[in-house]
Amino acid sequence: MVNKIWGYFIIIGVLYCLLNNNIEVINESILDSTKTSFDMIIKIFPVMALWLGIAKIAEASGLLKKLSSKLSIILKHIFPEIPTNHESLSYISSNIIANMFGLGNAATPFGLKAMQSLQQLNKKKDTATRSMITFLVLNTSGVTIIPTTIISLRMMYGSINPTGIVLPCIIITFLSTLSGLIIDRIFARFYV
Template structure:
């Protein structure tokens, strides 16, 4: 997917620029545009390193686990098809908690484990179960409390208030999560 998308951008971009005859601009773009990418990475290096360090503390001290426990009762209601005390639920809460803290790389292994556990309880191994779909809808609606990369980039471009988007982003996340979960609920009910 990314493979095709990447090729598509370059082919369409170059062809169209040649077509409208902006050759100077095109050479400029090809030869110098990656500099803004380097700037971007340079700006992201400190915040990623800092945040990874802090999150390691959160993980080792058991804080992540504590936060997962807070989510647990709420999340178990969202997954009525899972067995009580299902292992999957533990991995789901860890995944959501890690995601919420902006710990993407730590979240993925939990998520894959959760899928594996749900697959074990799944009757038809080729077809996605209700629980899997609910989990992925929740996961992809992006429950992030502190979007560190966005804040770092805003800082780099001299925003007067880089963190001002935190609360709006949380509110928007809540909207999309509720919308996704509601639609999932309706469609699940319809099948029965």
């Protein structure tokens, strides 16, 4: 998928410039891309190091765990088919908590664990269950409360209000997660 789109971006761009006799632009973008990407990685590197460091402390001190145990109380209502005290609930909430703080990379291992434990509840091992799909919806609508990486990047690029996007993001996330869950319920009811 990525392979095709990546290729097509280049092919379409070059062909379009050839048609318009504007080939200088392509030379420029090819040369620029090396410099730009190097500058970017130099900017992103320390930001990632910083937040991964903070995240590690939150993980080691059990702060993430504590927050997620609070969350699993709410999650019970979203996942009615998971038995109470089943381990999958705690993995799901750890995953969501990590996502909330914009720590996508910390979230993935919890997500994989959550899927494994949801699979234990699955009767048809090659078919997705309703809870698995609900979990995916929570993931893909991106329950972000504090997008740390985005804030830091905005800072590096000289934003006058780097955290100004936080409140809109929370509102948008809330609305889209809610609609996502509703769509999920509708599909679950009518899908045969």
